[in-house]
Amino acid sequence: MNYNTTVLLIIIPILSSFLVYMPVGLIKKSFKIIFLATILFNLLFSLKIFSVVLKYGNLITIIGNYHPPFGINLVSSFFSILFLIALYIVFLISAIIFIFKNDTKNNQQKISSVLLLYLASFSEIILTGDLFNLFVFFEIFSISNIIIISLKNEKFSLKGSIKYLLISSIGSALLLFAIGYIYAILGTLNLAEIALNFEKISFFSKCFIIFFLMGSILSELEVFPFNLWISDSYAGAKNFVNILLSGISCVVSLYIFIRMFFTIFNYPSISLYSYNFPLDIKLLLLTFFSLSIIVNQLVALTSKNIKRILAFSSAATISTILFALTSGTKSGFSSAILLIISTIISKPLLFLSSHQITKGKMEKNLDSFKNGINRKRYFSILFIVSAIFFTGFPLTPAFFGKLMLFYTYASKLNYYTYFIIVIIFSITVEFFYYFRMIHKLFIKDETERENKNIKNNLSISYFVSGLTMISILIIFFIFPNIYEKVITKMSEEIFNQKEYIQTILKLGEK
Amino acid sequence: MELYSTKKLKDEGFEQILNFFRKKSLWMLHYCTGCGAVELPPTMTSRWDMERFGMGPMATPRQADLLLITGYLSLKSLKRVIYTYEQMQNPKWVIALGSCPINGGIYYDSYSVINRLALYIPVDLSIEGCMPRPEAIIEGFIKLMKQIENGEAVGYKKYQENYKWYKQNQDSVLKREFPVLSGEEK
């Protein structure tokens, strides 16, 4: 069904990001209101679109009256809109933290414009139906990522942002090569049309496209050989940036991966027949992702800095999600979604509470967690609850994710079942270092004589955002069948590629 | 020196019968001080065979009936002898070998040797001779056995009766402030 107004989701943030940046007196005072207004608008509008999607199914917005196969058009399906809403909520929370933190007044204006740009780029990525459009906004997304990371302007953040810049620019070059190649062969850039006749192209070009596309996305997906930028950027970035990074940028790249693999390459039944034997893409991906799970978990186990531990544990979870996706079955997909949900919920909270607990301390390593329960009781409880949610205590979404994961690999995947041992290893290591952190909270710190007098200035913004996140967690714990309907609907939509193509192209011809 | 006549302390009645068994199995703890110790191995082994009379060497005072002092006693070893004597159980007897325990023997004028053992612990039988030969020792044993049988070997009762006197003599020699003895009379 044709629904043109979704484009507002992207236009409004870009407009307000320029607006906010202008040094005019009026705006200098009221830029905060504009900033929050655009975020709230986006959230509410996407909820409205969601209600429409529920009624009519996939919505297509045609820009400039160029019907789908030709112009740039946005596709808002059930799967993408829900992702968008979740990301908007996380973005809202981090924005609240950013706005009400009362330091460095001056460049807050500049940062809010970058954040709005960030908002526009990731909403476009999720909604777009055109490959080049995806590339453009993917680039804007990574540029704004780089800027956010480098905000703190000290050693780690600068090094992290430079590393990220180098990798993402090479990635974009590879992506350009891939897009060029696709355009050269298929003559079109519309995702639906590519998906339609992706089967026909030769084996070599298929491999070329897959590898070059993966080359660019994997660096975002924090898979082992490509995630060299995590350790410095997460350690250096500001607190609300960490929430953004862990909550949104990973999930967006996951979305791209799912969209690419499942709808365009039609992953489970992809047929890669070279001259004499089929390329077992599943085995390739499985070995690749399990290697990255093991390495990420090991680095998380052995690193001392709290932020780095959480960063690498989120990287490991993402590789586990990819591990689940490569199984290609419905239950694998639903376990991936469950794990994504648990990451979106609990990861930002982990970063927030760990930042608060180690607020007074110079170096933010494990020992700064000592005696946390007495110093910052509220945030330590937050940390414990979110850690338990993240590691998958029974009846939490992560637990059901793992349940499904075990189920997928237990079923008839002949010798793939033995990859389960990688998962067991990663779960054990994860339990170990999370419970080590929880354990440290309770150890009495001898060196804490002097700063008895630090005022426990509980900033309201942190308190409120912590409260909201905790309430979301509790809701998801008590009513687990919220996400049951969501998952079944999502997996249906993702797994039938034809229905996606029909809605876009058919509408186009009419 | 006989403080009390042995007749008063003589064993009567049931003890009389037990004495027969005590006589037949005398277990000996020989406190080898001085030159007499070398006489004992021949008495114990096959040449003079002490075992015929049911006598055998015992390792600890708790198990022994008979304390054999085999030579002169210096002050230091006197303290040990008294301590060991106290640890032995009634009925117990003491045999002193050689002349030194009787009157100090050839060391009568030495600063450290005690001249008369009987002052400190009740000696039932003394076997003279500047180290009596095994025959004399066996002879002494038989004499002691006869004494036990008709209930006269009552040194241990004498020790109990006038313990203060003995204690006084011991303190005069050993001059130790804190008491040597175990908590018996406390």
Added chain:
Amino acid sequence: MMNNYIVRFLIGSLTSIILGLLYMGIGRKFIARIRRCYAGPFYQSFIDVIKLFSKHSISHHWIMDFGIMMGFSGIIATVIFLPIGNFYVFPDMKGNLIIIMYFMTIGYLGMAMGVSASGNPNSPIGIGRALALMIGYEIPFALAVILLIFANGSSLLYNIIQTQQGSIYNWNLLKYPFAFIGTIIALQGMLGEQPFDAMIAPAEIASGPMVELSGKFLGFGFLQHASQIFLETGIITAMFLGGGTIIGFFTKQLFLYLLTLSIASVFPRFRFEDGVKFFWTIPTSFVLFQLILFLIKR
């Protein structure tokens, strides 16, 4: 039925004590003869026991009295289950081997507890050595027991004896000679005779556990040792020499005891860990060899 058991009980326990003391007396004369001297009369042990009970004694704590009594009663309770000739105290439980093996440990535990409550350091050292030795000689003995149980399909001494009735040829001694040799060496350790008497070494640790036992406690020690001799020799006669009628049973026991004494009077004393090493190597290999032969034949 009740008094019948009491009478049987008394018969069983008193025979063991009296005969045990008798064997000790004869044994002392036997050793004296080896040393070319004439030890006291054969009833010398009776005199010693009566003398000991007539002496006063000391005890450090009521646990010491309780322990010594428990030790003695443990051995007596084990003898109850031993088939004396063809007389059984409990007719329906005819000498269960496993019960006997475990009841012996009560004797050791009681004596050990009483003696270690005496406070003298020599006694726990002795007990430590005794227990370490116990783990040594239990292995060959257990192997022999397992062998016999496998052979006769029942762990009742009654059945073992039944299979050995008839002529001398079907004694277990001849059927399983190696097992017999291993068990005889184990018997040496069980009785605590010379090569393995590191636990009551008078020279080193002043007669080990019996350091503080005076008067009647030493008497209990004596009686316990006596009934222990009766018990262990009785088990081995039942197992290997086919315990015959009353008289035959006692003569076989005496023969076994004198055999151990003859070994004892010739050998110097083992250090107890060398003793354990010895037990785990030579007698065990004998019995093991016999067991393997048996398993192959079956």
Added chain:
Amino acid sequence: MIDNRILYIFSTILFLIGIFGAITNKNLIKILVSISVVETASNIFLVSIGYIKNSKPPILDANMGKISVSNLNISDPLPHALVLTAIVIGVGTTAVGIGLCIRLFQYYRTLNINRMGDKDEL
């Protein structure tokens, strides 16, 4: 189409040169320059896609006359548009890169990567 194959080979060579430059250089600015070389390589590849043998450049001017499908002999305009945006993005990334280089120089007083990456305790 034959000669645009030469362009493909040329863009891959350019790509490899750019990568080689990025890897071996010590100075950060040089690395950024080689990164932009990589960007241009991909742009060239993109442009060469639209080449049609002896076709006119797709510029609408007076003498083109009415366009009709039959006599349309112009090269494919779409890649050209794409390249435009790609170049702009390349500029954007390099600009941010230069900004970061300044910031790093202020911090480290040098632009030589080796001296920058001291093995700090993680």
Added chain:
Amino acid sequence: MIIGLLFYGIILSFLALFVRKKYNFLRWIIFSFYIFLTLFLTITIGKDSTYFETFNLISILNFDLSLNFRITPLGWLFTLFTTLLLFLTSIFSIVKNKNEDAERLINFFWFILIISNTGLFLADDLFTLFIFWELIGISSYFVISPGWVSSFRAVNYYFIFSIICSFFMFSGIMILYEGTGTFSIQKNVLYFISLFENSPLNAIFVAISLIIGFFVKSALFPFHIWPAQAHAKAPDDFSSVLSGIIIKYGLYRTILFFIPLFLFIKEYPVNHIMVNNIPLFSHILAWSGAITSIIATFLAIESNDMKKLAAYSTVANMGYITTALFSLSSFGIAGAIFHTINHAIFKTAIFLSIAAVKYRTHETQMHKLGGMAYKMPVTFLTFLLAIISAAGIPPLNGYVSKWMIYQGLLSSKFPFLTLAIFLSSTGAFMYLFRALHSIFLGQLPEKFDNVKEVPFLMQIPMYILMFLMVSIGIFPQFVINLINSVLTSYNISNINIKNSMIFSPLSGIDSVKVFLAFTGSFILAFILYLIGKPRKHVQPLDTYTAGQDPADFNLTRELYHFAYKFYGPFEHMFDSFRTDTKEFYDSIERKINEIGGYFRDFQSGSIRGTIYTFMLSFVLIIIYWWLL
């Protein structure tokens, strides 16, 4: 009604959390009241196995996850004796935790442990079993490192082992679930048996995944180090629960799962390798039990800390139980279950008396203690009876189960297994006496002169335990009837018993007559004791010291206590082949840290590294694709 009990427990646990520090005994009273309630309910429900109860949590993505409970005779028996012992320990801990510093958290997690304990034993399907298994793992971890104050290293082995085993079990369950479609145990066991035929590879994977849990939880050979480590740090009263009950969960689950399997194979040995008519796999397990008991015995002989000694003796007893269990004879299995119960009883007695000693003297090293019997007679008596029954000496309960184990092993013709068990049980007598001597007898050090007996509330559990040991020892028929009901539920032939006379294929014992024999001979000894002349009490230091008066050389009573290297020369015998498994696990941990460190430094490398690795890995993927 079970679910009502569990929820009520959760509410109470939170209630107990908020009781203020001042009246913390109130918190522990709530705690013991709840256990009494569970005990009362288990007894009243009785063992009719028709009682079924379900509580569905969620049905999500074609999984209907529900906690359902059923009273099986085995489950009921285990719940009965574990809750009874937990109740006794809770009475003990009311007094003990009066001034413990982190007792609020200990209480909370101990509460969760008890809830999951009943849940685990009454669980009917594998999912509930797993949920409570996980809860137990987590809560017992949090209680062992007491209130999380002491160092984390103490329990990390236990923690890692239990997580590995719980998730291996999870994957095993999933494979079975995928096969059968339900979590119920009966169906899965049947499917598991059929799995051996059609896909042996999967079956072996599932078997290993379930067996690892058993190996870890009951501390068998490769994993036998965690009890000693955990006990040294655990709060004293909890260590009695830890070694009395928590170590039995692995066993319970194996009886549930593997015994039907092996018995089935025993009847129809179609294409399995059979070693003297039991499956090879159960033979290996039996041998692993034997090896563990021998190793643990020799480790216990060496250990100088009394709690470590008791921990190693628990591991040794678990070794007996596994050997007996996997000899698959009716007497073996019955003996194993009976020994589990007896072991729980006398081990709790040992640990409670050790806790009482520690409560008074705050000292666990055995050579620093001594002579406690003269000051704490009740604790001494409990310890003595516990030792007698632990060493398997006749009148008490340890003997009956050991005798049954021997009958089982001998009747199914295992000569060398019996020898191994016999060696470790004689070894058990060695280290148990050492503990008795060095803690309770010998000389009382001066500094413990004013040690008093533990308060009366702590003595109650000791009296009850003593009564239990003696009564089960003399009249074992009550417990054996319960075990018979368990055996019938697994259609194994029952043990025929005629009021305390147990008949086995090899021989029969009548424990009443055994007791009579012992008392008779004790009376005889007492009469002899009265004949002799009355004895005289003497001071402890008045001993034969070769004439040397201790006061002269200011030798204190402490120096006279010989306990430090009790079996020193005996230990030197094993110096040549002494391997320390703890050293092995430490080296693994160091290796992992090293690899992690390497990757971590790799991450923090210079900026150049990034592009280099990017391109390198990109090329590598292509090569890898090319090779594939």
